[in-house]
Amino acid sequence: MVSTINKAVKVDYSARDQKGKVAFYVLLWKRQGISLEIFDDYWRDVHGPVCARLPGQYQYWQFHVAHNEGGLWPEIPGLDYKWDIDDNFDGIAELTFESEADRQTWFKASAILMDDEHNLFRKAIGYNSSPGNSITYIDRIPTGDPNGEVGAIKFHVLIKKADGVSTEAFRRYLTDTFAPKVSNSDAVLKLRLHLFEEVDNSRPDAAGVSHYEPPAKQYQAAYEIAFANHLEREKFFASGDYAAAVQDAAKYIKQIQPFPERSAYTFVYNSQMTLAGQRSSSVAQLITDIGAVNQLQEDITSIMVNYNLYSTQTNGYTSAQATQTQQKPAKKRTNYYQGLSADYSRPGLVTPYVAKKLIEDAERIVAMKEPRLPEINSYYTLEQIERENRDWWPTHCEALRQGRGDILTGEYRDDLVYFCQDGPYQGLEQQKEREKHWWALIAQPGVTMCWPIVMFYGEHTYFEWKCVDDETNETLAKGNVTWVRRGHRGACYLKTEQLTFYRDVFAPNELLTLITTA
Numbered sequence: 001m002v003s004t005i006n007k008a009v010k011v012d013y014s015a016r017d018q019k020g021k022v023a024f025y026v027l028l029w030k031r032q033g034i035s036l037e038i039f040d041d042y043w044r045d046v047h048g049p050v051c052a053r054l055p056g057q058y059q060y061w062q063f064h065v066a067h068n069e070g071g072l073w074p075e076i077p078g079l080d081y082k083w084d085i086d087d088n089f090d091g092i093a094e095l096t097f098e099s100e101a102d103r104q105t106w107f108k109a110s111a112i113l114m115d116d117e118h119n120l121f122r123k124a125i126g127y128n129s130s131p132g133n134s135i136t137y138i139d140r141i142p143t144g145d146p147n148g149e150v151g152a153i154k155f156h157v158l159i160k161k162a163d164g165v166s167t168e169a170f171r172r173y174l175t176d177t178f179a180p181k182v183s184n185s186d187a188v189l190k191l192r193l194h195l196f197e198e199v200d201n202s203r204p205d206a207a208g209v210s211h212y213e214p215p216a217k218q219y220q221a222a223y224e225i226a227f228a229n230h231l232e233r234e235k236f237f238a239s240g241d242y243a244a245a246v247q248d249a250a251k252y253i254k255q256i257q258p259f260p261e262r263s264a265y266t267f268v269y270n271s272q273m274t275l276a277g278q279r280s281s282s283v284a285q286l287i288t289d290i291g292a293v294n295q296l297q298e299d300i301t302s303i304m305v306n307y308n309l310y311s312t313q314t315n316g317y318t319s320a321q322a323t324q325t326q327q328k329p330a331k332k333r334t335n336y337y338q339g340l341s342a343d344y345s346r347p348g349l350v351t352p353y354v355a356k357k358l359i360e361d362a363e364r365i366v367a368m369k370e371p372r373l374p375e376i377n378s379y380y381t382l383e384q385i386e387r388e389n390r391d392w393w394p395t396h397c398e399a400l401r402q403g404r405g406d407i408l409t410g411e412y413r414d415d416l417v418y419f420c421q422d423g424p425y426q427g428l429e430q431q432k433e434r435e436k437h438w439w440a441l442i443a444q445p446g447v448t449m450c451w452p453i454v455m456f457y458g459e460h461t462y463f464e465w466k467c468v469d470d471e472t473n474e475t476l477a478k479g480n481v482t483w484v485r486r487g488h489r490g491a492c493y494l495k496t497e498q499l500t501f502y503r504d505v506f507a508p509n510e511l512l513t514l515i516t517t518a
Helices: 038-051 101-118 169-183 231-236 240-246 275-277 281-291 298-306 318-324 351-365 384-400 405-410 428-442
Strands: 022-030 057-067 090-097 121-129 134-139 153-161 190-194 221-227 254-267 310-311 328-329 412-420 423-426 449-456 462-471 475-485 492-501
Touching: 022 038, 022 101, 038 057, 038 090, 038 101, 038 254, 038 275, 038 412, 090 101, 101 121, 101 351, 101 449, 121 190, 134 169, 153 231, 153 449, 169 190, 169 240, 221 231, 231 240, 231 328, 275 281, 275 423, 328 428, 351 384, 351 423, 384 449, 384 462, 384 475, 405 428, 412 428, 423 492, 428 449, 428 475, 428 492
Parallel strands: 412 492
Antiparallel strands: 022 090, 022 121, 057 090, 057 254, 134 190, 153 221, 153 254, 190 221, 310 328, 412 423, 449 462, 462 475, 475 492
């Protein structure tokens, strides 16, 4: 590769990464049975744009890498250079976030990606970095949001900590000695360092995709390093800066594995979807190559990203007149599920994997209910209660869709007060006798329950729902509900509901038997 970067220009662009305070760094192994070309194309042009639409991201890069075959990195005395062929992965997804809360928002929404993992990967191991532990020390590459080759030679180097050395000492060596010495070299165009937390091995596997990494295989750090060309790389390894950087490496490092970067793609940058994120990397390149400026205009972007089609209001005008003077964008409706872990506004948005995970979360949340209603105070604030209600909401929707009466009853306090149009009810026994028929009707086979509107304020959750016949699209029932729910600890103690059934009001026995009861 011929470098497109002028070494004489010493501009440092590292500040552009500073807002990405924490990272999620994922090593990805290609699924067996598909070619590397298909893996690259699908990950880049199908999986990437889906991931780019999830909330919370500040930056999202895909690094497509070659296997570590040795020979490109000088051996440091005392380090272990043995590795298994299975240690070679094929890609790295790096996502950064402005806060840990933003990363958690993305994690909750990312369950939608799990069903797609088995199309691509046989293994996906994710590493988190804590605030301040993903740092770009130097970056002389002008383009921070590449879509393909970056005009430089780049490597992603994975590091294992030496046995017996503390994590604190290992990290101090990398940040106080290694990184400053390396970034001081004129031969280095970029150095970005990550210090990893231990892998969360409790993350469930997806279908055919392993998320488990034994401790002996885990890495404790990684760095991204770039050179203008291979000659500059060799100059760096022969330099005094490199010798000083690795002089004491064997005291702190057990093993390093460098992976050459084949290409890099950016899907989210500065909290905004890139053109590759909006349209796929290949389409973005076509638009760039042909100079199709119209594809960047707001009306096109609105259609492609928000599905915000333009409507023509004629009001008596001819078609030509209407086109010239009356074309206005249709009002973009509110997405009430922005930032929530799943979207229940209509059928078809929740995958089986997400549904299963939400039922597990629902069972966990029900178990957190306390015998006494907790006080709202500085230790248990309305803000926290609202956050917990937002976390709970998708689990409630899935429990209703699956007719999990045991979970639904568990969401109430024993002294529940329930107001609806046929009278007030109090306590769980009166509630269950009433609602078991409604649950059976709204969860019956061939019917999908949806919640187009949901709003949260402190203890209060308001929503509107409808049940749709999967074949005829007929609305079988609808209603609106307000819950007064004191978070996970308090659960629901007051509920009001208006509901309308257009067919049955009482469910037949064959539907009642499908409901899981408490």
